[in-house]
Amino acid sequence: MAVIALGSFAGSAFAIDVKAAVLRVDYPVLLPISRYDLRPDDLGFAGAALADEDNGTTGSFLGHTYETVTRAVTPEDAEMALGALLDQGIRLIVVQSNGDDLARLTDQAAAAGALVFNATAPDVTLRDDQCRANLLHVAPSHAMKSDAVAQFAVWKKWDEWFLISGSNPEDVALAESFRKSARKFGAKITEDRVFEDTGGSRRTDSGHVLVQRQLPTFTQQADDHDVVIAADGTDYFARYLSYHLWTPRPVMGSGGLVPTTFHGAHEAWGATQYQTRFEELTGRYAKPEDYNVWLALRVIGEAVTRANTAEPDGVRDYAVSDAFELAAFKGTKVTFRNWNGQLRQPILLHDGKITVSVSPQEGFLHQTSLLDTMGLDRPESRCTAFN
Numbered sequence: 001m002a003v004i005a006l007g008s009f010a011g012s013a014f015a016i017d018v019k020a021a022v023l024r025v026d027y028p029v030l031l032p033i034s035r036y037d038l039r040p041d042d043l044g045f046a047g048a049a050l051a052d053e054d055n056g057t058t059g060s061f062l063g064h065t066y067e068t069v070t071r072a073v074t075p076e077d078a079e080m081a082l083g084a085l086l087d088q089g090i091r092l093i094v095v096q097s098n099g100d101d102l103a104r105l106t107d108q109a110a111a112a113g114a115l116v117f118n119a120t121a122p123d124v125t126l127r128d129d130q131c132r133a134n135l136l137h138v139a140p141s142h143a144m145k146s147d148a149v150a151q152f153a154v155w156k157k158w159d160e161w162f163l164i165s166g167s168n169p170e171d172v173a174l175a176e177s178f179r180k181s182a183r184k185f186g187a188k189i190t191e192d193r194v195f196e197d198t199g200g201s202r203r204t205d206s207g208h209v210l211v212q213r214q215l216p217t218f219t220q221q222a223d224d225h226d227v228v229i230a231a232d233g234t235d236y237f238a239r240y241l242s243y244h245l246w247t248p249r250p251v252m253g254s255g256g257l258v259p260t261t262f263h264g265a266h267e268a269w270g271a272t273q274y275q276t277r278f279e280e281l282t283g284r285y286a287k288p289e290d291y292n293v294w295l296a297l298r299v300i301g302e303a304v305t306r307a308n309t310a311e312p313d314g315v316r317d318y319a320v321s322d323a324f325e326l327a328a329f330k331g332t333k334v335t336f337r338n339w340n341g342q343l344r345q346p347i348l349l350h351d352g353k354i355t356v357s358v359s360p361q362e363g364f365l366h367q368t369s370l371l372d373t374m375g376l377d378r379p380e381s382r383c384t385a386f387n
Contacts, residue, residue: 014063014308015062015063015065016062016063016064016065016304016308016309016310017064017065017067018055018059018064018065018092018300018301018310019066019067019068019088019089019090019092020066020067020068020069020092020093020094020297020300021068021069021085021090021092021093021094022044022068022069022070022071022093022094022096022119022293022297023073023078023081023082023085023093023094023095023096023097024043024044024045024070024071024072024073024095024096024097025074025078025096025097025098025101026072026073026074027075027098032235033239037235040282040284040287042282043096043287043289043290044070044094044096044119044120044289044292044293045070045293046278046281046282046284046286046290047278047286047289047290047292047293047294047295047297048094048293048294048297049281049282050274050277050294051066051068051293051294051295051296051297051301052066052067052068052297053277053281054294054298054301055297055298055300055301055304058301058305059301059304059305062305064304064305066297068297069085075097075101078097078101078105079104079105079108082105082108082109083108086109086112090114091112091113091114091311091312092114092117092300092310092312092315093105093109093114093115093116093117094116094117094119094138094293094297095116095117095118095119095120095121096119096120096289097120098121099121099122099123099125099126102116102118102123102126102135103126103130106132106134106135107132109134110132110134113312113313114134115134115136115312115313115316116132116134116135117135117136117137117138117296117299117300118135118137118138119138119139119289119292119293120139120289120292121137121139122139122140122141122142122145123141123142123173124141124142124143124177124376126141127141127143127341127342127375127376127381127383128340128376128383129382129383131340131341131381131383131385131386132341133316133385134312134316135341136296136299136316136319136320136336136341136343137341137342137343138292138295138296138299138343139261139292140259140342140343140345140347140374140375141177141342141375141376142174142177143177143180143181143374143375143376144259144342144374144375145259145347146174146177146178146180146181146253147181147185147359147374148259148347148349148359148360148374149178149181149229149252149253149257149259149349149359150178150182150184150185150187151359151360151361151373151374152252152257152349152357152359152361153187153226153229153252154185154186154187154361155361155362155363155364157226158187158226158227158250159186159187159188159226160187160190160224160225160227161178161182161187161188161190161225161226161227161228161229162189162190162191162193162222162223162225162227162228162229162249163175163178163179163182163189163191163192163193163229163231164194164195164228164230164231164232164237164238164241165178165192165194165195165230165231165232166194166195166196166197166231166232166233166234166236166237167194167195167197168197168233168234168236170234171197171232171234173233174231174232174233174253174254175192175231177231178231178253179192185364189229190222190223190224190225191222191225193218193219193222195214195215195218195236195237197234197236197237211236211237211240212240212244215240215241215244215245216244216246217246219244219245219246219247221246222246222247225247226249226250227249227250227251227252228241228245228250228251228252228256229251229252230251230252230253230254230255230256231254232253232254232255233254235254237255238251238254238255238256239254239255240255241255241256252349256351257349257351257356258349258350258351258352259347259348259349259350259359260288260347260348260349260350261288261291261295261345261347261348262286262287262290262291262329262348263285263286263287263288263348263350263355264286264287265285265350265353265354265355266329266348266350267355268331268355269329269331270329271329274286274329278290295326295328295334295343298326298328299319299324299326299343300315302324303315303318303319303324306318306323306324319336320336320337320338320341320386321338324336328345330345330346330348330358331346331358332346332371334371335369335371337378337381339378339381339383339386340376340381340383340385340386341383341385341386342375342376344369344371344372345371346358346359347359347374359374360374
């Protein structure tokens with residue numbers, strides 16, 4: 001089991017051994033456009049190591065210990081790997097995978113009474129009619145990210161958008177999210193075009209050079225617009241847009257100004273101390289996946305500390321309760337939506353070097369939480385698993 005009561009007390013709490021796991025599914029992908037974006041071998045796992053240190057700092061005073069097992073697997077081996085973790089008695093699992101595999105693994109975990117934390121999948125459906133009672137989302141959805149971008153654009157009075165999306169399924173889903181965000185916040189999409197992914201290597205003359213040559217012609221004769229919104233979930237073309245448009249305009253979305261949970265240059269609200277500790281531990285800068293895994297494991301640590309339980313149901317119930325809140329280096333404490341298990345959190349808008357802005361933006365009001373202006377609000381969500 002995830003919790004072992006040792007029969008002794010540390011202060012007023014039972015000593016608890018907390019064992020969790022991070023399961024990362026690695027997919028075959030092309031090399032990234034930029035060498036700056038090469039994937040580190042310990043992606044996500046580094047965040048787990050830091051979380052164990054942070055949880056252990058408080059836990060040492062209460063008799064709580066933390067150990068996180070990490071596994072990197074292919075999609076074909078994911079179910080077997082999860083089964084092995086469950087056979088070890090681990091019932092708190094952080095998963096880095098796409099949405100389809102996450103749904104499959106979450107159902108497998110549910111049969112064993114395990115709780116899953118989503119650290120990467122942005123699929124809106126998993127927060128909507130395909131939600132699971134044993135699945136909590138630390139990663140923001142497409143809707144949260146697109147709403148974050150839309151708020152900034154509307155706040156800047158860039159109300160007319162030229163939407164450019166890719167042709168892959170991930171791009172299509174992201175583009176639809178931006179269309180919904182435009183309707184939600186009163187922006188107008190004056191032009192909506194699809195940039196076809198014809199394949200090929202992105203770091204050869206047949207790849208990135210061809211894309212750069214195509215973009216000026218592709219963006220010719222677009223209707224008047226204030227900003228270009230890029231929906232490129234497969235990292236094919238959006239990075240090139242800023243300096244290859246026919247008509248110069250700001251670029252936001254998958255290129256230019258990008259929504260993210262975290263990045264290595266974020267310094268506000270005490271984030272410098274997180275960055276310093278992470279860099280001392282790993283020798284590199286933090287990436288969003290590292291932060292998301294760290295945050296998921298800190299949710300577990302907070303539940304163990306405050307509710308004195310590491311049982312899956314106990315962690316889940318405390319996390320979605322009004323009592324839960326967690327500092328996350330974003331200027332406000334984060335909480336979960338009790339209708340679909342999504343973590344409310346500010347979204348950073350990052351230009352590759354600095355945090356340019358943070359959404360929710362000033363002037364976007366909500367009757368309960370300003371963070372609920374991004375993503376599926378209670379009336380919009382068709383999730384019934386948390387009822």
